[in-house]
Amino acid sequence: VGDVNGDGQVDYTDLIYLANFLFAGGPPPQPMASGDVNGDGEVTYTDLVMLAHIIYGKGMPVIPHSGKVRNNVR
16 A cells, blocks of 8 residues: 555655646556555545655544544454
8 A cells, every 4th residue: 555656665756646646637556456545445635645644754644533443343
């Protein structure tokens, strides 16, 4: 996840590639799942923001009003 340009590294060039896909009609990530950073099944601007947080050492951004995480999975 995150290596959207397929060069074997996750870095700023992936941000450029993903932004180009999302906003300028550039080629899609290969495979598409590599651009789905948050794992919701879609590649959107949210994935771009999350990728920037990961690349620049901020970790995953806090999502407001996301509720509490429970560990009683069924």
